[in-house]
Amino acid sequence: DVKVTQSSRYLVKRTGEKVFLECVQDMDHENMFWYRQDPGLGLRLIYFSYDVKMKEKGDIPEGYSVSREKKERFSLILESASTNQTSMYLCASTSTALYGYTFGSGTRLTVV
Amino acid sequence: DQQVKQNSPSLSVQEGRISILNCDYTNSMFDYFLWYKKYPAEGPTFLISISSIKDKNEDGRFTVFLNKSAKHLSLHIVPSQPGDSAVYFCAASAGYFGGSQGNLIFGKGTKLSVKP
Numbered sequence: 180d181v182k183v184t185q186s187s188r189y190l191v192k193r194t195g196e197k198v199f200l201e202c203v204q205d206m207d208h209e210n211m212f213w214y215r216q217d218p219g220l221g222l223r224l225i226y227f228s229y230d231v232k233m234k235e236k237g238d239i240p241e242g243y244s245v246s247r248e249k250k251e252r253f254s255l256i257l258e259s260a261s262t263n264q265t266s267m268y269l270c271a272s273t274s275t276a277l278y279g280y281t282f283g284s285g286t287r288l289t290v291v
Numbered sequence: 292d293q294q295v296k297q298n299s300p301s302l303s304v305q306e307g308r309i310s311i312l313n314c315d316y317t318n319s320m321f322d323y324f325l326w327y328k329k330y331p332a333e334g335p336t337f338l339i340s341i342s343s344i345k346d347k348n349e350d351g352r353f354t355v356f357l358n359k360s361a362k363h364l365s366l367h368i369v370p371s372q373p374g375d376s377a378v379y380f381c382a383a384s385a386g387y388f389g390g391s392q393g394n395l396i397f398g399k400g401t402k403l404s405v406k407p
Contacts, residue, residue, distance in 0.1 A: 183334070212394075219300065221399030222335075222380060269334050279325055280395060282334030 182206075185270050185283035192290050198257040200286050202270030210273045211253035212280065213237075213245065215266040222269065228253055260290045294318045295383050297398035304405050310368040312401050314381030317362065321383040325395065326355060326366050329378045338379070339366070371405045378402045 186201040204211065212227040214237075224237030226245040234245050242264060246254045253272075257264055267287050271280035296315045304310045314324075322343040327335035341348040341355045341364065348355050354367045368375055381398040 185334075188332070216329075219399065221297075222397040224394070227394065267332075271334075279337050279340060280335075282327075282336070284334045285332065287332065 183270055183272050183281050183283040185268075185286050187286050188284060190286060190288045192257075192260050192288065194261060194290055196257075196260045196290075198260050198288065198290075200255040200257075200268055200270075200288070202253045202255070202272075202283055203251050204253075204270075204272040204281070205251065206272060206274070206281065207250065208272040208274045208281075209250070210275065211247065212271040212273075213243075213253065213255045214269045214271065215239070216269055216285075217266050225255065260288075262290050264288065265290045292317075293398075294321075295381055295396045295398040297379075297381055297401050299401050300399070301402045301404070304371045304403065306373055306405055306407050307370045310366075310371045310375065310403055310405065312366040312368075312379050312381075312403065314364045314366075314398055315362060316364075316383050318383070318385060318396075319362070320385040321396075323384045324355070324357060324364050325382045325384075326353075327380040327382060327397075329380065329400070335380060368403075371403075373405050373407050376403055376405050 183204045213225040214222045223239050228234045228247045244256045269285045270283040273280045325340040326338040328338045329335040339350050339353045357364045378400045380400045382395040
């Protein structure tokens with residue numbers, strides 16, 4: 180069964196901390212994405228990557244960075260966490276040959 | 292400017308009846324459309340899709356209709372069950388990946404509640 184695995188289901192971090200959210204896929208997909216989901220705002224794209232070491236800004240990249248050193252792993256970094264980054268974070272991946280995404284289970288991040 | 296719009300944030304339906312979730316889009320380059328279902332504290336899961344060369348696609352209780360001239364698609368669930376209660380996201384794609392044109396564009400979602 181194909182999988183996108185997010186390392187943590189729930190995280191609580193303090194304001195100002197550096198936060199790493201990890202995502203690993205086992206489907207050899209080229210494309211990986213980070214979204215956040217907030218009530219009434221839907222899924223908003225933070226960053227995406229089409230290949231190793233490549234990254235592209237999505238709609239709301241401010242306050243975030245990403246790293247893709249290996250094809251299967253895409254990390255989202257909050258350089259200095261703030262309370263407005265409290266959200267559900269979703270990682271997704273897809274192949275160039277496909278249209279649909281496979282999502283991970285999500286990480287519920289709370290910044291206090 | 293939203294390219295994919297789900298104008299109903301919520302919908303409540305009685306068990307056994309039909310649920311109809313609507314989605315409108317503005318970009319005429321979109322050629323593939325998908326519906327995702329999301330339960331709380333879980334990631335979205337793929338439900339059903341339709342290519343722009345079709346006007347209907349059916350999978351069990353779920354049917355998606357596409358009206359290209361109106362730039363409108365809808366998801367029908369018949370009969371609705373309490374387990375269908377979730378947030379449903381409509382998504383659209385303008386083609387190939389490897390460029391941002393291929394990225395899925397999501398609507399804001401509709402929360403469906405199916406009451407027993």
